[in-house]
Amino acid sequence: MAQHTVLFVLFDAVQSLDVTGPLEVFAGAEKHSPGTYRIRTASLDGAPVRTSSGLAVAPDQALGNRLDAHTLVVPGGEGTRTPDPGLVGWLREHGPRAERLVSVCTGAVLLAAAGLLDGRRATTHWAYCDKLARDHPAVEVDPDPIYVRDGHVATSAGVTSGIDLALALVEEDLGREVALDIARHLVVFLRRPGNQAQFSAQLAAQTARREPLREVQSWITEHPDADLTVESLAARASLSPRHFARAFQTETGMPPGRYVDRVRLEHARRLLEDTTDGIEEISRASGYGTPEAMRRAFGKALGAAPAEYRRRFRPAPAH
Secondary structure (H helix, E strand, O other): OOOEEEEEEEOOOOOHHHHHHHHHHHHHHHHHOOOOEEEEEEEOOOOOEEOOOOOEEOOOEEOOOOOOOOEEEEOOOHHHOOOOHHHHHHHHHHHHHOOEEEEOOOHHHHHHHOOOOOOOEEOOOHHHHHHHHHHOOOOEEOOOEOEEEEOOEEEEOOOHHHHHHHHHHHHHHHOHHHHHHHHHHOOOOOOOOOOOEOOOHHHHHOOOOOHHHHHHHHHHHHOOOOOOOHHHHHHHOOOOHHHHHHHHHHHHOOOHHHHHHHHHHHHHHHHHHHOOOOHHHHHHHOOOOOHHHHHHHHHHHHOOOHHHHHHHHOOOOOO
16 A cells, blocks of 8 residues: 555643554554554644643644645544644644544544534443533534444544554555554554444443442352343342332433343354354353344344354454
8 A cells, every 4th residue: 555644643641542542553463564554643833732741742743724635634532622722623624634534532522622523423431421512513423333433434433442453444445464563563453343332231230330230240240051040140139120120220310121232242243253262152151041032132232143243353363
């Protein structure tokens, strides 16, 4: 491919990992295939910036009066809470000229402020999705995926999802094997499709306040193949089914059935990724009972059959 310039926008109180995570992916691709990427960093006036963690970063250049980049990456961080009007104005003028416009975490706030997400589907860190939707009603905010592609615009969720998105872009440019090599070098797995949820059912379990509910959530995680009906789970929590369902929804943000569905899907995915067990065995171990039931669940949640999911997202064996 022709060399692509990847330009990272810097500003005070930027989240350092939003910059360095994706930057390391593109840098790894350049080392793997020299001449493919030219990586630059720029602040509005070319002056050094201080990240939200206190790290001082000296950019390569000022943003300037024209965009000389194929891929423009806008990271997030505390500096997006009160966006610099000058930076928003620069993005409004020059952002549409990028062949690929990318945001990491709350970098989507800057793109939205510049009007670059109007009429588009987008995501950001789950904690800021509601605010993004309220402040910018012309943006279709999807709080669940780790990244969203809408035409030439790509937005990602918190921190590490920027790495997932960068790996997807490298795969688009250079192929899956190159992206896999980079993922292995960075000790991350190239296995997270963009529609994977920002946080798992197990993370949601940490929000439960009452001990009986936490115990039930642990039971679900450890026994996805058990009887996980509301009646059975309510009995384990010593609550009536109606009281249990209401309390579960209140404390975890999702009904028990959806939580069980997520746990079973995650368990099945891990077995597909990490073992050579057969589809029938995995369907039983994950609580689906039959391969057909598991196929329906995967089709609804991920848009792929279990066998196709394994083919796409199981790491290739080391040689």
